[in-house]
Amino acid sequence: MKAFISEIFKDCSALSSKGQVADYIPALKNSSIDNLGITIIDTSGEIISYGHHDKKFTIQSISKVVSLLLALEDNGTEKFFSRIGKEASGDPFNSIIKLETSTESKPLNPLINSGAITVTDMIHGNTVEEKFERLIEYFKLITGNEELKINEEVFLSEKETGNRNKAIAFFLKELGVIDSDPLKLLDIYFKQCSIEVTTKDLAKIALLLGNRGLDPISGKQIVNKKYCSICNAYMTICGMYDGSGEFAINIGIPGKSGVGGGILAPVPERYGIGVYGPSLNKKGNSIAGIKLLELLSEEFDFSMY
Numbered sequence: 001m002k003a004f005i006s007e008i009f010k011d012c013s014a015l016s017s018k019g020q021v022a023d024y025i026p027a028l029k030n031s032s033i034d035n036l037g038i039t040i041i042d043t044s045g046e047i048i049s050y051g052h053h054d055k056k057f058t059i060q061s062i063s064k065v066v067s068l069l070l071a072l073e074d075n076g077t078e079k080f081f082s083r084i085g086k087e088a089s090g091d092p093f094n095s096i097i098k099l100e101t102s103t104e105s106k107p108l109n110p111l112i113n114s115g116a117i118t119v120t121d122m123i124h125g126n127t128v129e130e131k132f133e134r135l136i137e138y139f140k141l142i143t144g145n146e147e148l149k150i151n152e153e154v155f156l157s158e159k160e161t162g163n164r165n166k167a168i169a170f171f172l173k174e175l176g177v178i179d180s181d182p183l184k185l186l187d188i189y190f191k192q193c194s195i196e197v198t199t200k201d202l203a204k205i206a207l208l209l210g211n212r213g214l215d216p217i218s219g220k221q222i223v224n225k226k227y228c229s230i231c232n233a234y235m236t237i238c239g240m241y242d243g244s245g246e247f248a249i250n251i252g253i254p255g256k257s258g259v260g261g262g263i264l265a266p267v268p269e270r271y272g273i274g275v276y277g278p279s280l281n282k283k284g285n286s287i288a289g290i291k292l293l294e295l296l297s298e299e300f301d302f303s304m305y
């Protein structure tokens with residue numbers, strides 16, 4: 001597999017010049033547009049890494065997968081689904097429109113921002129600080145990386161400029177969907193998005209998700225099996241923004257991307273994959289990362305469908 005990656009890597013990487021790094025969070029503008037890295041871990045623990053695989057970047061929207069798992073652990077499915085829907089929105093991740101127009105006042109899914117902010121509210125803790133403490137500890141548990149921390153510059157940059165997320169959070173409060181103070185809650189949401197990871201951290205999460213919460217290397221059940229299935233289903237229908245259908249058809253596995261350039265992708269019962277390429281296509285997904293996954297899927301028959 002490594003030989004194949006080295007063969008296709010240069011062509012994939014060249015695509016970066018056709019995309020753009022996210023700039024709506026000013027601190028993300030500093031990312032190097034031509035970076036591309038990948039880590040693939042198989043169920044025996046063998047790791048293949050290539051390119052900028054150990055570069056740290058902020059996890060952004062991919063954090064929604066982890067907060068979703070913890071909110072399910074904390075609340076169980078009945079309570080969870082009473083506050084979060086099960087459908088794709090077909091709108092951009094930060095859209096507010098469906099909250100007002102749909103008959104039920106609840107976010108359509110946990111991967112759009114309105115849903116993710118609600119999910120963060122559902123994490124147990126007496127204070128918002130306690131909620132974040134529990135969340136980052138959970139991140140450490142499922143990545144096996146005790147060193148995880150937030151990138152303060154990116155956090156402050158989004159806190160200062162994230163007016164649309166502020167609008168969403170206040171609207172959710174007005175609808176009675178969230179309990180916490182909107183600005184305090186957003187502090188946790190912005191912090192979870194600013195957690196710095198490498199492709200290996202993403203690959204570890206993907207490996208767990210692809211093995212229904214069982215770490216195939218240690219043999220330990222780290223996450224509830226059912227919650228992993230729910231998470232994989234959500235990733236399939238809306239993990240790649242409004243490019244989710246295309247990802248399902250072309251690559252054929254669940255995936256979750258973030259505007260920092262990361263992609264997490266489980267190949268069920270085979271691999272956990274983490275990709276980094278900050279140059280994004282028009283839908284907000286890593287342009288070179290998607291190509292890399294497409295070619296790998298074709299060659300190694302990843303598709304579940």
Ligand code: GLU
Pocket residue numbers: 059060061062093094113158165190193257258259260
């Ligand atoms: N922190 C970002 C936001 O809510 C995450 C966006 C993303 O990666 O999709 O705007």
